[in-house]
Amino acid sequence: MSLADVASLAGVSPGTVSRALSRPDMVQPDTRQRVREAAERLGYVANGAARALAMRRTATVGALIPRFGGSSFPSMVQALESTLAEHGYTLLLSAPDHARARDPALLRTLLERGVDAVALLGSDHPPAFHAMLAAHPRPCVRLWGAPDGPGPCVTFDEGAAIDAIVDHLAALGHRRLAFIGGRVADNERARWRRHGLLQAVARRGMTLADDAMIECDYGFREGHVAMQALLARRLPVTATLCGNDYLAAGALSALHAAGWEVPRRMSLAGFNDNDFAPFLQPPLTTVRVPIAEMGERAGLYLVDALAGRAPAAPALLAAGLVARGSTGEAPRG
Amino acid sequence: MSLADVASLAGVSPGTVSRALSRPDMVQPDTRQRVREAAERLGYVANGAARALAMRRTATVGALIPRFGGSSFPSMVQALESTLAEHGYTLLLSAPDHARARDPALLRTLLERGVDAVALLGSDHPPAFHAMLAAHPRPCVRLWGAPDGPGPCVTFDEGAAIDAIVDHLAALGHRRLAFIGGRVADNERARWRRHGLLQAVARRGMTLADDAMIECDYGFREGHVAMQALLARRLPVTATLCGNDYLAAGALSALHAAGWEVPRRMSLAGFNDNDFAPFLQPPLTTVRVPIAEMGERAGLYLVDALAGRAPAAPALLAAGLVARGSTGEAPRG
DNA sequence: TTGTACGCGTTATCAA
DNA sequence: TTGATAACGCGTACAA
Numbered sequence: 135m136s137l138a139d140v141a142s143l144a145g146v147s148p149g150t151v152s153r154a155l156s157r158p159d160m161v162q163p164d165t166r167q168r169v170r171e172a173a174e175r176l177g178y179v180a181n182g183a184a185r186a187l188a189m190r191r192t193a194t195v196g197a198l199i200p201r202f203g204g205s206s207f208p209s210m211v212q213a214l215e216s217t218l219a220e221h222g223y224t225l226l227l228s229a230p231d232h233a234r235a236r237d238p239a240l241l242r243t244l245l246e247r248g249v250d251a252v253a254l255l256g257s258d259h260p261p262a263f264h265a266m267l268a269a270h271p272r273p274c275v276r277l278w279g280a281p282d283g284p285g286p287c288v289t290f291d292e293g294a295a296i297d298a299i300v301d302h303l304a305a306l307g308h309r310r311l312a313f314i315g316g317r318v319a320d321n322e323r324a325r326w327r328r329h330g331l332l333q334a335v336a337r338r339g340m341t342l343a344d345d346a347m348i349e350c351d352y353g354f355r356e357g358h359v360a361m362q363a364l365l366a367r368r369l370p371v372t373a374t375l376c377g378n379d380y381l382a383a384g385a386l387s388a389l390h391a392a393g394w395e396v397p398r399r400m401s402l403a404g405f406n407d408n409d410f411a412p413f414l415q416p417p418l419t420t421v422r423v424p425i426a427e428m429g430e431r432a433g434l435y436l437v438d439a440l441a442g443r444a445p446a447a448p449a450l451l452a453a454g455l456v457a458r459g460s461t462g463e464a465p466r467g
Numbered sequence: 468m469s470l471a472d473v474a475s476l477a478g479v480s481p482g483t484v485s486r487a488l489s490r491p492d493m494v495q496p497d498t499r500q501r502v503r504e505a506a507e508r509l510g511y512v513a514n515g516a517a518r519a520l521a522m523r524r525t526a527t528v529g530a531l532i533p534r535f536g537g538s539s540f541p542s543m544v545q546a547l548e549s550t551l552a553e554h555g556y557t558l559l560l561s562a563p564d565h566a567r568a569r570d571p572a573l574l575r576t577l578l579e580r581g582v583d584a585v586a587l588l589g590s591d592h593p594p595a596f597h598a599m600l601a602a603h604p605r606p607c608v609r610l611w612g613a614p615d616g617p618g619p620c621v622t623f624d625e626g627a628a629i630d631a632i633v634d635h636l637a638a639l640g641h642r643r644l645a646f647i648g649g650r651v652a653d654n655e656r657a658r659w660r661r662h663g664l665l666q667a668v669a670r671r672g673m674t675l676a677d678d679a680m681i682e683c684d685y686g687f688r689e690g691h692v693a694m695q696a697l698l699a700r701r702l703p704v705t706a707t708l709c710g711n712d713y714l715a716a717g718a719l720s721a722l723h724a725a726g727w728e729v730p731r732r733m734s735l736a737g738f739n740d741n742d743f744a745p746f747l748q749p750p751l752t753t754v755r756v757p758i759a760e761m762g763e764r765a766g767l768y769l770v771d772a773l774a775g776r777a778p779a780a781p782a783l784l785a786a787g788l789v790a791r792g793s794t795g796e797a798p799r800g
Numbered sequence: 801t802t803g804t805a806c807g808c809g810t811t812a813t814c815a816a
Numbered sequence: 817t818t819g820a821t822a823a824c825g826c827g828t829a830c831a832a
Binding site: 177179180181182183184185186187192194207208211212215216219224225226227228229230231234242243245246247248266269270353354355358383384387388390391408409410413414415 | 510512513514515516517518519520525527540541544545548549552557558559560561562563564567575576578579580581599602603686687688691716717720721723724741742743746747748
């Protein structure tokens with residue numbers, strides 16, 4: 135079942151079939167019709183490998199996605215894929231488990247498959263990745279990474295977000311904070327956030343003790359366990375910042391379980407990856423992170439770059455700031 | 468940068484380079500070494516399109532994933548990808564947004580890219596998909612679908628799960644239930660669950676009124692809103708079943724917000740897609756759904772089929788039954 | 801407007 | 817063990 139088969143059935147040459155299907159305007163209407171019917175009847179599906187070989191392009195963008203099971207990446211990926219699809223590109227995902235996330239073979243596989251462009255999600259892709267991309271130049275964009283890394287990156291301003299939420303807590307009289315966030319070891323972004331947090335806290339004369347910071351994965355259960363650990367340490371903390379709303383929801387449930395009133399005895403606040411923090415009870419004050427927007431802008435950037443246009447949608451920082459929900463005042467004295 | 472370049476640098480023929488890289492044992496150690504060094508120095512990356520064209524295979528499995536942003540698919544996909552990767556296959560994802568989920572062009576793109584096998588996630592893929600797959604035969608497995616659909620399907624027994632949870636509620640004295648679940652219109656599986664639920668309820672002389680059933684997407688926010696709607700209807704319900712733990716968590720927060728005590732005034736129970744229902748406050752009784760196991764078994768099935776083995780890991784129903792957490796007794800009288 | 805023929809980069813067959 | 821050569825299926829100059 136190849137072009138040749140369709141051609142003989144339609145009584146034309148293979149070249150004509152190719153044109154009739156890929157560039158209909160180059161062929162006479164009746165021929166086009168005959169070819170289409172023949173292709174339809176045979177259930178013809180083009181061989182993408184041959185096409186890619188001949189055209190030297192694949193209309194495909196590869197995405198490398200560590201921590202795929204996490205909370206926010208799926209929405210970002212879906213936004214990216216939608217945007218690319220609108221412009222005729224297919225998104226090719228590589229979603230390795232954690233152990234393989236930094237394996238150079240991953241990117242190599244994408245390149246071998248001939249992706250026209252690459253999206254790197256998350257932080258701390260190994261130097262080998264960037265070396266390979268330098269050796270095989272093509273449009274590339276990072277998402278949800280650190281802005282000072284190599285190449286363009288669609289991300290948002292952690293510093294501004296941190297400032298907004300810490301300001302909010304400071305205004306309510308909180309002085310001693312705790313923090314439940316992502317692992318710092320393998321995540322440049324988490325380091326960035328942590329650094330910004332420490333700065334913001336220091337700037338306002340607040341404290342955030344080392345043993346009041348817990349690193350864990352971004353999940354409901356993890357937040358629950360982390361808050362249990364914090365409570366067991368009996369720290370004089372009045373507010374806890376959570377890295378995303380799953381962590382916040384888990385922490386909230388741990389507080390409920392321990393009989394701590396929120397926000398009277400402990401305030402919770404955090405970063406809102408999934409838009410449900412306002413629905414928690416009590417609703418939490420959060421900084422909204424523009425997840426889907428990041429996927430969309432990254433897609434537009436790549437589309438422009440692939441089209442040879444100067445990327446009209448530059449990979450700029452989008453700061454997400456909207457605080458909402460409620461946070462309690464710190465107890466007096 | 469092609470085989471030929473590597474060949475001339477190494478002073479051998481292109482064929483030898485191909486062998487040295489793909490089947491090292493077929494070439495003399497010193498030649499192999501020279502070739503490898505040349506390839507390394509040039510940063511050679513094979514052209515997958517050419518390889519696919521010559522070998523007539525791609526070592527790639529395509530997955531079609533509607534509702535990608537949903538709660539459980541990412542974990543299932545990651546398990547699938549890990550399993551396939553262990554056996555040398557790359558997973559090629561197509562994650563369309565809802566509007567495009569049933570577009571035949573999706574599957575066509577996968578086929579054009581030459582996937583050796585296909586995984587269909589979720590239910591209700593259009594007949595056109597199965598027609599195309601019949602016309603282009605290759606291993607195919609459905610995940611999280613209805614077992615009586617076309618071809619093999621890795622799924623679990625909704626009926627048994629429903630029975631377990633309804634039994635539990637019945638034993639606690641509940642008679643009037645509500646249900647918050649997925650949309651029935653576009654989801655064979657949700658229909659299956661709903662049907663099983665109605666059967667189970669009827670069998671035990673319980674009631675589940677039409678206006679006590681709410682269809683919505685599987686999310687925290689959706690569960691919250693749904694429970695608010697249920698409360699507004701002032702139905703004489705003592706327990707609410709939730710389609711997954713996001714819905715349950717959302718429903719729980721709505722109950723908290725309304726000042727309803729759980730489980731004294733309203734019991735919650737449901738299906739646990741994400742393993743955090745036991746961490747809610749109070750912990751909910753749930754039926755655990757074996758998400759990752761499904762991804763893994765589907766992967767093994769495809770690997771076997773691709774290797775020409777009779778699929779040693781048949782796509783059978785895996786029933787997930789473990790109830791845990793706590794549910795309150797129904798109020799007397 | 802359509803047919804012909806070549807090239808894309810790799811693997812596989814066959815001879816050396 | 818290695819080199820030469822013929823596919824693989826499609827796009828596209830170029831010729832008709």
